[in-house]
Amino acid sequence: MIRLASLGILQYLLRITLIICATVGLSGTGRAVWALSVQWTEQADFETNAVTTGTPTTRVNIDTATTPGDIKIGVTKDFVTTATITYGTSHNKIYTTGVDRTSIAVIDAATNTMIGMIPLQARPAGVIYNSAGNKLYVGQYNENKVSVIDLNSEPPGVYTLTSPIVGNGAYAAAYNPINNKVYIANTGDQTVSILDGVSDSLLATVPVAAGATTASFDSATGKIYLTSMVNQSVTILDGATDQVVKNFEIDPALNLLGGQDPGKVGLRVYAPAKGITGADALRLSWNHDPLGPHQDIQFQVRTAQDIQSLDNATYVGPDGTANSWYVTVAGGSETTVDLNVPYSPAVEIQGKLISDGSGTPVLHEVRLEFIFYADLVVSNVSGPSSAEIGAVVPVSVTVANQGEGTAAPSKLGLFLHNESTGASYLLGEQAIGALASGATAPGTLQVTIPSIPPGNYEFKACADYLMEVMEGPNENNNCSTSPITIQGTDLVVTSASGTVSGGALTYSITVKNQGNLATNKTFYVTIYLSTDDVITTSDSRFNVTPAVYGLAAGASKTLTGTIVIPVRLPVGHYYIGAIVDSNPLPTSNNLVKESDETNNALSSTATQYIYNDLVVTSVEGTFVNGQLQYSATIKNNGNGSMAATNYSFKLSQDQVIEEGDITVKAGQYLVLDGGEEHVISGTTPVSGSLHGPYYIGIIVKPSDTIYEDNPLNNTLVGNQVVIP
Structure with a gap:
C-alpha cells in the first residue's frame, strides 16, 4: 500500500508496473466491452518505463530513495516549521521562531543581543506583529490554533484562538496596519481568517486559491498578497473590503509526472509491441485514496504514430486542448474516463497531483485500456413477400458480430415497420448467445401478422434491440430489412344519414372496404340512434340492413331502406349511426377478419328530432x-x-x-x-x-x-x- 507522507512533509506516492491482459470489463452503463489493459502499479517498471518503451519517466520533485520500491512525488520541504522573524516596533525588539523550537527568541535591536525566550505550547507556523496592539500572533499548524501573545505585560500574557475563529492548518500570515487587521492562513481549508486587531474577533473567512502559508501587506495599495509553495498560486485581497481581487497561478504545479517541455517523458506505451494493433477507444482508470476537499489527481494524454513522435505531440484533456485535464471523481476511490482521442500506436499519459497544503493525495494504480467494441449486425433477414393479417409466417434472420470485441448475450427484435408512417410493431424476439469476433447466429422466427393497416411494410430485424451490448460508435447499424406487403380487409362506414316521419326512419348507409384484400364473407350493418355522435352498441339498436355478400378491395356499397321507430323512444335529438360487420346475433359480430376492428362505426353529421305530440x-x-x-x-x-x-x-x-x-x-x-x-x-x-x-x-x-x-x-x- 502507498503510505501518506509523515506530518510536515508533502509526499505523493505512486507505484507502477505493466500488465497486459484480455478482460471483459463493464462500463458505467453496465454494458459489456472487450479491453486490453496496460497497467502501472507498485512494481519497479515505473522507475525506467522499460517494459513499455525503454525510456526513463520524467519525475518533477520525486524522491525515489526514502522508501525502496515506492515513488514519492511532491515538495519535500518542511514549510510548516520554517523559521520566521518579525520586528516589534513598540519596544524595538526582534521576535523569531525556529524549525523545531517551541519558543520565541526575543532580540534587543538596539544592543543586538538575545534578551529572553517566550515559551509556546507547540511548534510555531508563522509569527506576525500587531503594532497597534503590541501583540504577537503565532500559528500552530498541527493543532489548528493561533497563540496570541500580549507584549504589554511582563511576562507577556498568552491566550489561544481556536475554531471557528481559525481553521485547519493555521499559519500566521500578515498584519494590515492601515485597517488594523490580522490575517491567519488556514492552509488545510484554503481559506484566510481575517481578525479584528483590537478584539481578535473574526471579521470574515475568505476562500482563497493559494492555500496560503505566507503573505505580505502592500501599504501603498492596502492589499494583501498570499502565496503557497504547494499550489504555486497567489491570491490578492482588498484590505478594506476583505474581498478577493484576483487569483492566479505563477508557476506550473511541481508535482508532475511527465511534462510538455522537450525531453520530458510521461507514462508511455507502444501498443503494437504488446500485440495491440488497433482499438475502438481508449479508457483511463486510476485507483486512489479518497481525496480531501481541495485535493485532486489529474491526467492528460498525447498520442502519435511512433514513440519518437510523442515528443512533439501535445498533451490534451477532455476538450481536446492543452488547457483541460481529466479530473478525479470526488468521494470515490477509483475514477474511469473515456479519453477523447482516437487510437494511435504510441500513447503517453502525464499526471498531476494537487495538494490542499495539509494532506497529500495518494495514487495507487494507473490503467490504460484499449477498448474493442463488438459490432452486431443483421447480415440476413428474409420472409414472405406478402401475407394476410392473422397469418403465421416464418422469418429467417442471421446475426453477425463484425467487430473486434466479443459480444455479450443479447436479444434480436423482429418488427413490422412502415417507412412512410414510421409505425413499428414488435412481432417477436430471440435470445442470441455471446458472439466472438466474426461469429454468426442464424435462426428462424415464427410470427403472427397482427391487425394493422394493410399496405407496404418491411420486416425489420434489429440485433441487440434492448441495447445490452456496448458497441461504441457502432450502435447505428444493428438493423436490416426485407419488404413485405400486408394484405387485409378493413370495413368502414363512410356516410350515414336519414329522415324520420310517420314513425319510421328512412336511412342511407354507405360502407367501404378500404383494405387491399377482398372479403367474400357475408356481413351486415346495424343501425343505431344515439344522443351523441359516438356510435356504440349501447346506443338504441334498430335493426340490421339486408346482408352484404362480400366486398372487393376499395369497393363501396350504399344500403337504403325504412325501419320502424321504437314506440318507447324518449323525445330528443338523435344522431343516425351505423356499425358495419355487426350481425343479427351480437355474439356473432366481427365475422370478417379485419386489419382494424375499431373503425367500424360512424354517425351522421346532423341530428333528427324524434318526438310524439x-x-x-x-x-x-x-x-x-x-x-x-x-x-x-x-x-x-x-x-x-x-x-x-x-x-x-x-x-x-x-x-x-x-x-x-x-x-x-x-x-x-x-x-x-x-x-x-x-x-x-x-x-x-x-x-x-x-x-x-x-x-x-x-x-x-x-x-x-x-x-x-x-x-x-x-x-x-x-x-x-x-x-x-
Whole structure:
C-alpha cells in the first residue's frame, strides 16, 4: 500500500508496473466491452518505463530513495516549521521562531543581543506583529490554533484562538496596519481568517486559491498578497473590503509526472509491441485514496504514430486542448474516463497531483485500456413477400458480430415497420448467445401478422434491440430489412344519414372496404340512434340492413331502406349511426377478419328530432234513449311512434275539461304513429243520477310523459248535451 507522507512533509506516492491482459470489463452503463489493459502499479517498471518503451519517466520533485520500491512525488520541504522573524516596533525588539523550537527568541535591536525566550505550547507556523496592539500572533499548524501573545505585560500574557475563529492548518500570515487587521492562513481549508486587531474577533473567512502559508501587506495599495509553495498560486485581497481581487497561478504545479517541455517523458506505451494493433477507444482508470476537499489527481494524454513522435505531440484533456485535464471523481476511490482521442500506436499519459497544503493525495494504480467494441449486425433477414393479417409466417434472420470485441448475450427484435408512417410493431424476439469476433447466429422466427393497416411494410430485424451490448460508435447499424406487403380487409362506414316521419326512419348507409384484400364473407350493418355522435352498441339498436355478400378491395356499397321507430323512444335529438360487420346475433359480430376492428362505426353529421305530440282534433256527443253516443278524433302530430295512449270521455258542467269531471267512458289505444289519426266512438249508459245540461269532452295522454313533446294540449271540449 502507498503510505501518506509523515506530518510536515508533502509526499505523493505512486507505484507502477505493466500488465497486459484480455478482460471483459463493464462500463458505467453496465454494458459489456472487450479491453486490453496496460497497467502501472507498485512494481519497479515505473522507475525506467522499460517494459513499455525503454525510456526513463520524467519525475518533477520525486524522491525515489526514502522508501525502496515506492515513488514519492511532491515538495519535500518542511514549510510548516520554517523559521520566521518579525520586528516589534513598540519596544524595538526582534521576535523569531525556529524549525523545531517551541519558543520565541526575543532580540534587543538596539544592543543586538538575545534578551529572553517566550515559551509556546507547540511548534510555531508563522509569527506576525500587531503594532497597534503590541501583540504577537503565532500559528500552530498541527493543532489548528493561533497563540496570541500580549507584549504589554511582563511576562507577556498568552491566550489561544481556536475554531471557528481559525481553521485547519493555521499559519500566521500578515498584519494590515492601515485597517488594523490580522490575517491567519488556514492552509488545510484554503481559506484566510481575517481578525479584528483590537478584539481578535473574526471579521470574515475568505476562500482563497493559494492555500496560503505566507503573505505580505502592500501599504501603498492596502492589499494583501498570499502565496503557497504547494499550489504555486497567489491570491490578492482588498484590505478594506476583505474581498478577493484576483487569483492566479505563477508557476506550473511541481508535482508532475511527465511534462510538455522537450525531453520530458510521461507514462508511455507502444501498443503494437504488446500485440495491440488497433482499438475502438481508449479508457483511463486510476485507483486512489479518497481525496480531501481541495485535493485532486489529474491526467492528460498525447498520442502519435511512433514513440519518437510523442515528443512533439501535445498533451490534451477532455476538450481536446492543452488547457483541460481529466479530473478525479470526488468521494470515490477509483475514477474511469473515456479519453477523447482516437487510437494511435504510441500513447503517453502525464499526471498531476494537487495538494490542499495539509494532506497529500495518494495514487495507487494507473490503467490504460484499449477498448474493442463488438459490432452486431443483421447480415440476413428474409420472409414472405406478402401475407394476410392473422397469418403465421416464418422469418429467417442471421446475426453477425463484425467487430473486434466479443459480444455479450443479447436479444434480436423482429418488427413490422412502415417507412412512410414510421409505425413499428414488435412481432417477436430471440435470445442470441455471446458472439466472438466474426461469429454468426442464424435462426428462424415464427410470427403472427397482427391487425394493422394493410399496405407496404418491411420486416425489420434489429440485433441487440434492448441495447445490452456496448458497441461504441457502432450502435447505428444493428438493423436490416426485407419488404413485405400486408394484405387485409378493413370495413368502414363512410356516410350515414336519414329522415324520420310517420314513425319510421328512412336511412342511407354507405360502407367501404378500404383494405387491399377482398372479403367474400357475408356481413351486415346495424343501425343505431344515439344522443351523441359516438356510435356504440349501447346506443338504441334498430335493426340490421339486408346482408352484404362480400366486398372487393376499395369497393363501396350504399344500403337504403325504412325501419320502424321504437314506440318507447324518449323525445330528443338523435344522431343516425351505423356499425358495419355487426350481425343479427351480437355474439356473432366481427365475422370478417379485419386489419382494424375499431373503425367500424360512424354517425351522421346532423341530428333528427324524434318526438310524439298527442292532440284531440274533435269530440262530440248526443243523448238518445238513455244512452250517450260519443265520438272523438285523436292524432299524433309528431314523427315518432306512440304506444299505449289512454283516453277518458268526460261530462262537465262547464267548458273546462279536467280529471275531476265525470268519466263516462275510458279506454286505451295501443299504437299511434306520427301523422296518424284515429276515431274513437261508441255508446255508453249514463248514471240515472245525472240530469241537466253537460259539456262532453275528452282527455288523452301517453303512459309516460317522456314519450311526448307537449303534454299540455291533450284535452278538448265538445258540444253540450242535455240529460233529462
